[in-house]
Amino acid sequence: MLTSFLQDKQLTIALDGEIDHHSAQRIMQQIGGKIDQFLPASCILDFERVSFMDSSGIAVVLNARRRMNELGGSVILLNVQPQPMKILCSAGIEQIAKIS
Amino acid sequence: MLTSFLQDKQLTIALDGEIDHHSAQRIMQQIGGKIDQFLPASCILDFERVSFMDSSGIAVVLNARRRMNELGGSVILLNVQPQPMKILCSAGIEQIAKIS
Amino acid sequence: MKTENFMRLEFPSHSANESFARQAIACFAAQLDPTLDELGDIKTAVSEAVTNCIVHAYPDCIGIVTMKAKILKDNVLQITVRDHGCGIPDVEKARQPMYTTGGSERSGMGFTIMESFMSDLKIISKPGLGTTIQMKRKLSRKGVRP
Amino acid sequence: MKTENFMRLEFPSHSANESFARQAIACFAAQLDPTLDELGDIKTAVSEAVTNCIVHAYPDCIGIVTMKAKILKDNVLQITVRDHGCGIPDVEKARQPMYTTGGSERSGMGFTIMESFMSDLKIISKPGLGTTIQMKRKLSRKGVRP
Numbered sequence: 050m051l052t053s054f055l056q057d058k059q060l061t062i063a064l065d066g067e068i069d070h071h072s073a074q075r076i077m078q079q080i081g082g083k084i085d086q087f088l089p090a091s092c093i094l095d096f097e098r099v100s101f102m103d104s105s106g107i108a109v110v111l112n113a114r115r116r117m118n119e120l121g122g123s124v125i126l127l128n129v130q131p132q133p134m135k136i137l138c139s140a141g142i143e144q145i146a147k148i149s
Numbered sequence: 150m151l152t153s154f155l156q157d158k159q160l161t162i163a164l165d166g167e168i169d170h171h172s173a174q175r176i177m178q179q180i181g182g183k184i185d186q187f188l189p190a191s192c193i194l195d196f197e198r199v200s201f202m203d204s205s206g207i208a209v210v211l212n213a214r215r216r217m218n219e220l221g222g223s224v225i226l227l228n229v230q231p232q233p234m235k236i237l238c239s240a241g242i243e244q245i246a247k248i249s
Numbered sequence: 250m251k252t253e254n255f256m257r258l259e260f261p262s263h264s265a266n267e268s269f270a271r272q273a274i275a276c277f278a279a280q281l282d283p284t285l286d287e288l289g290d291i292k293t294a295v296s297e298a299v300t301n302c303i304v305h306a307y308p309d310c311i312g313i314v315t316m317k318a319k320i321l322k323d324n325v326l327q328i329t330v331r332d333h334g335c336g337i338p339d340v341e342k343a344r345q346p347m348y349t350t351g352g353s354e355r356s357g358m359g360f361t362i363m364e365s366f367m368s369d370l371k372i373i374s375k376p377g378l379g380t381t382i383q384m385k386r387k388l389s390r391k392g393v394r395p
Numbered sequence: 396m397k398t399e400n401f402m403r404l405e406f407p408s409h410s411a412n413e414s415f416a417r418q419a420i421a422c423f424a425a426q427l428d429p430t431l432d433e434l435g436d437i438k439t440a441v442s443e444a445v446t447n448c449i450v451h452a453y454p455d456c457i458g459i460v461t462m463k464a465k466i467l468k469d470n471v472l473q474i475t476v477r478d479h480g481c482g483i484p485d486v487e488k489a490r491q492p493m494y495t496t497g498g499s500e501r502s503g504m505g506f507t508i509m510e511s512f513m514s515d516l517k518i519i520s521k522p523g524l525g526t527t528i529q530m531k532r533k534l535s536r537k538g539v540r541p
């Protein structure tokens with residue numbers, strides 16, 4: 050289960066490990082479940098402990114962003130390591146989610 | 150090159166990395182070269198940084214022991230980690246070299 | 250190692266084997282002494298190619314995926330990933346960024362990433378017969394390292 | 396993973412591939428969540444079997460080594476290592492501890508180690524045609540871990 054906490058309507062979810070197609074579906078479901086549960090104003094995905102990610106991770110971010118759009122909120126990506134950053138940039142993700 | 154030092158006619162050689170057939174020949178030559186150079190009374194092989202060893206490592210010890218026998222000296226194995234220890238024990242190496 | 254080296258790895262299209270394939274290529278590439286960055290690129294490209302076999306080539310069954318790697322001269326690593334699955338009807342379309350037949354779980358960025366992280370991406374596909382992906386990567390040579 | 400998994404890996408008999416074969420089996424075995432000790436045993440057995448192909452089966456040439464691994468029920472890993480090299484004239488003799496045709500660089504302990512670290516060691520060999528080594532290892536089951 051992903052760790053998460055809520056503060057001032059801001060939901061922070063800490064992702065973990067390698068994100069590929071094998072792990073992505075479970076991660077998407079967990080993120081979706083938490084957003085549905087807390088209905089936050091913004092959703093922070095903490096990538097600090099994501100050691101590897103392929104394009105399946107892009108779909109994870111896109112899905113989170115779609116859910117947050119429905120709530121009128123935003124998605125922020127935190128502590129993105131070099132390899133995942135390369136993938137996110139190659140998909141132009143900085144145009145749809147804030148990377149900080 | 151393996152690090153080594155000589156004190157009171159005792160030659161200590163620090164082995165390093167994984168010992169398999171690929172690396173063993175070079176290691177044997179280097180140990181032999183150092184014994185020939187210093188003609189020590191005893192030869193200590195420090196296994197602290199040997200992370201893996203297969204039966205090629207047994208041949209390394211047997212070769213060192215053969216050289217030291219010719220000089221009337223002994224071979225002592227130091228800081229042997231669990232995996233290499235298992236290999237050495239399965240070959241009954243404690244009967245021909247001191248493990249401390 | 251002076252003489253040419255290669256490997257050929259076969260495994261069934263279970264999604265758990267995506268990480269196995271990545272690790273296997275990383276272990277094989279280790280002999281070329283790649284940088285962390287280069288290793289990341291190679292693992293990503295393999296992850297994309299193998300995932301495509303699992304998701305697209307064999308959508309309803311488990312089939313065999315074959316990954317080959319070969320060391321060419323001048324520190325070039327050549328990787329081939331092959332399936333005998335459904336094939337790609339229109340390769341030009343499939344190569345386009347964001348194009349996917351995989352729904353919201355896929356981003357359509359697989360080929361785009363392979364193309365930008367590797368060189369000479371070749372896609373050979375016959376509907377009903379399967380797909381072969383070939384790509385290369387020149388690694389910074391050991392001697393040249395600071 | 397519930398469904399049966401396997402892999403098949405081919406590589407040329409360069410001695411640099413000994414460590415590649417060890418790492419590949421370790422990556423594949425990872426799905427069974429082995430202990431460090433179990434992983435060490437499996438890597439050692441593979442190192443012995445692959446080295447034998449490199450040193451004994453193909454003494455004067457480079458040949459192909461095939462390593463297969465398969466997950467059987469009850470967390471059993473089965474490993475097969477095969478060459479098409481010179482073969483073993485007397486398998487019973489070869490299995491004896493300290494028996495080697497490899498001179499002072501070999502200890503003659505390879506088969507003894509495979510036998511004590513793994514179970515069901517089978518050696519099938521035909522002079523001139525090659526050798527197949529098959530061995531198994533039951534891993535402590537994940538559920539039973541403290």
Ligand SMILES: Nc1ncnc2c1ncn2[C@@H]1O[C@H](COP(=O)(O)OP(=O)(O)O)[C@@H](O)[C@H]1O
Nearest residue numbers: 301305306336343349350355356357358359360
């Ligand atoms: N090995 C394959 N077998 C069949 N179809 C494939 C294969 N690889 C890719 N495709 C097709 O090409 C499309 C684009 O692939 P890609 O760029 O990797 O993006 P994605 O995997 O996210 O869909 C896929 O959606 C699929 O229709």
Ligand SMILES: Nc1ncnc2c1ncn2[C@@H]1O[C@H](COP(=O)(O)OP(=O)(O)O)[C@@H](O)[C@H]1O
Nearest residue numbers: 447451452489495496501502503504505506526
């Ligand atoms: N794959 C093989 N092909 C041919 N001969 C082999 C093979 N494996 C083992 N042998 C023979 O069996 C002997 C014993 O092998 P082993 O117990 O592994 O010890 P070692 O490799 O140290 O000689 C070898 O010396 C060799 O003569």
